[in-house]
Amino acid sequence: MPSQYGQFCPVAKAMELLDERWTMLVVRELMLGSRHFNALRRGVPRMSPALLSKRLQTLTRAGVVERRLEGNRVTYRLTEAGRELEPIVEAVGRWGVRWVPQLGDEDLDPHLLLWDMHRNVDTEAVPDGRTVIAFVLTDVEPAARRWWIVVTGEGVDVCDVDPGDPPRVTVEAGLRTLTRVWRGDVDWATVLRSGELVLRGERPACRALPRWLALTDLARTPRPARRDLDRV
Amino acid sequence: MPSQYGQFCPVAKAMELLDERWTMLVVRELMLGSRHFNALRRGVPRMSPALLSKRLQTLTRAGVVERRLEGNRVTYRLTEAGRELEPIVEAVGRWGVRWVPQLGDEDLDPHLLLWDMHRNVDTEAVPDGRTVIAFVLTDVEPAARRWWIVVTGEGVDVCDVDPGDPPRVTVEAGLRTLTRVWRGDVDWATVLRSGELVLRGERPACRALPRWLALTDLARTPRPARRDLDRV
DNA sequence: CAGTATCCATTTCGATACTG
DNA sequence: CAGTATCGAAATGGATACTG
Numbered sequence: 001m002p003s004q005y006g007q008f009c010p011v012a013k014a015m016e017l018l019d020e021r022w023t024m025l026v027v028r029e030l031m032l033g034s035r036h037f038n039a040l041r042r043g044v045p046r047m048s049p050a051l052l053s054k055r056l057q058t059l060t061r062a063g064v065v066e067r068r069l070e071g072n073r074v075t076y077r078l079t080e081a082g083r084e085l086e087p088i089v090e091a092v093g094r095w096g097v098r099w100v101p102q103l104g105d106e107d108l109d110p111h112l113l114l115w116d117m118h119r120n121v122d123t124e125a126v127p128d129g130r131t132v133i134a135f136v137l138t139d140v141e142p143a144a145r146r147w148w149i150v151v152t153g154e155g156v157d158v159c160d161v162d163p164g165d166p167p168r169v170t171v172e173a174g175l176r177t178l179t180r181v182w183r184g185d186v187d188w189a190t191v192l193r194s195g196e197l198v199l200r201g202e203r204p205a206c207r208a209l210p211r212w213l214a215l216t217d218l219a220r221t222p223r224p225a226r227r228d229l230d231r232v
Numbered sequence: 233m234p235s236q237y238g239q240f241c242p243v244a245k246a247m248e249l250l251d252e253r254w255t256m257l258v259v260r261e262l263m264l265g266s267r268h269f270n271a272l273r274r275g276v277p278r279m280s281p282a283l284l285s286k287r288l289q290t291l292t293r294a295g296v297v298e299r300r301l302e303g304n305r306v307t308y309r310l311t312e313a314g315r316e317l318e319p320i321v322e323a324v325g326r327w328g329v330r331w332v333p334q335l336g337d338e339d340l341d342p343h344l345l346l347w348d349m350h351r352n353v354d355t356e357a358v359p360d361g362r363t364v365i366a367f368v369l370t371d372v373e374p375a376a377r378r379w380w381i382v383v384t385g386e387g388v389d390v391c392d393v394d395p396g397d398p399p400r401v402t403v404e405a406g407l408r409t410l411t412r413v414w415r416g417d418v419d420w421a422t423v424l425r426s427g428e429l430v431l432r433g434e435r436p437a438c439r440a441l442p443r444w445l446a447l448t449d450l451a452r453t454p455r456p457a458r459r460d461l462d463r464v
Numbered sequence: 465c466a467g468t469a470t471c472c473a474t475t476t477c478g479a480t481a482c483t484g
Numbered sequence: 485c486a487g488t489a490t491c492g493a494a495a496t497g498g499a500t501a502c503t504g
Contacts, residue, residue, distance in 0.1 A: 010327075012339075014332055016332075025241075091320050092250065270465065280498055280500090282470095284467090285466085
């Protein structure tokens with residue numbers, strides 16, 4: 001199905017599959033551990049189900065993804081060929097972090113941000129018991145302004161409705177600021193100092209928060225030495 | 233211009249640029265040293281000039297390619313950001329060699345094959361003076377059947393017309409066979425033994441030929457252990 | 465040489481609704 | 485839950501011709 005380049009070159013043959021729109025993002029989601037159709041959808045919310053279905057079929061036919069019926073649930077996972085794409089996806093991510101740092105307004109998405117943050121919470125660092133972290137995205141329309149990450153012994157959840165318990169820490173920032181912190185484009189210290197991001201709550205919890213929301217390896221990728229300071 | 237995913241994820245931001253059709257192949261050509269518009273075209277012959285032009289503009293805007301007027305020639309070259317794509321392109325190539333080994337008939341292209349072979353001739357291995365290697369693609373329409381690679385002290389050329397001098401070696405094989413040898417999908421010894429590929433000429437030259445047409449690193453990529461033998 | 469311009473067929477995709 | 489069906493808008497890109 002993917003369109004052909006008419007070249008025997010292995011780069012061309014690989015890209016016939018891999019350069020189809022959304023494909024690498026589906027692989028990324030599988031890498032990150034999503035196994036089911038609707039779990040995958042959460043990672044690529046702007047993709048229509050029809051298209052996701054089609055891509056999964058293409059990837060399955062290409063031998064990158066294995067589709068299996070487990071019990072009565074359909075499960076997708078990467079095959080060996082798929083797992084060998086991981087270093088490529090990671091390298092693309094590192095390249096993106098370094099060389100495509102500008103984010104448009106369309107790239108900012110509260111749901112996706114919180115979803116991504118929640119799956120990287122360092123549960124070891126968070127105190128035992130039930131911990132709620134509240135987020136207030138100051139510049140976002142009211143309906144998507146308030147979010148909560150709830151950490152318990154069982155796991156980590158995101159909510160867009162108040163879970164009830166008083167938050168241990170409240171993070172207040174613009175969506176862009178929080179996104180940039182999360183991507184590692186700026187660090188906590190900088191935005192705290194400038195006041196772009198404010199933490200409310202008990203002092204020790206506030207100080208610990210950056211360790212709870214541990215930056216990924218991707219976010220810690222060294223940036224190119226900047227030659228000009230005029231970029232945001 | 234590239235269409236947007238609406239994600240802040242660096243993989244998504246990078247792929248917005250990189251998954252546009254043809255883009256990685258243009259980068260590959262730049263990596264391999266093509267600097268000028270028409271030189272680039274030779275590496276992507278099925279790409280229309282309008283589209284190549286457009287991709288070069290996009291890549292330039294993205295900071296991956298630098299367009300410069302040198303004298304009165306336009307020159308394209310990779311920037312630092314572009315050079316950092318090299319390991320990605322190479323990794324994609326290795327992945328392709330391993331996991332997309334099947335070639336359709338549309339992937340076979342005599343011109344592209346000879347073009348690629350000629351730029352990898354190991355001139356050190358070829359005897360001094362003028363050496364002509366002739367190719368006869370036994371299963372190809374007459375117009376594209378005969379090719380010559382000419383190695384001189386000045387460099388290496390491909391011709392589709394007889395350069396005159398008697399060839400030191402003549403390689404006779406089907407297009408698919410020669411392509412597979414070149415990609416490293418089968419080795420010289422195997423196809424020589426099976427008779428799929430025949431060398432004519434003086435014995436020493438015939439024996440030396442595989443060293444003249446040195447396989448690329450890509451071709452020497454180890455293949456996955458095969459579990460089934462039914463794949464071609 | 466290094467592209468641009470134009471035009472149109474095709475493909476692709478997003479939105480929405482629906483199903484076992 | 486895990487998709488499929490349908491439809492129309494939009495983008496894409498191939499062919500071809502042309503230009504400074």
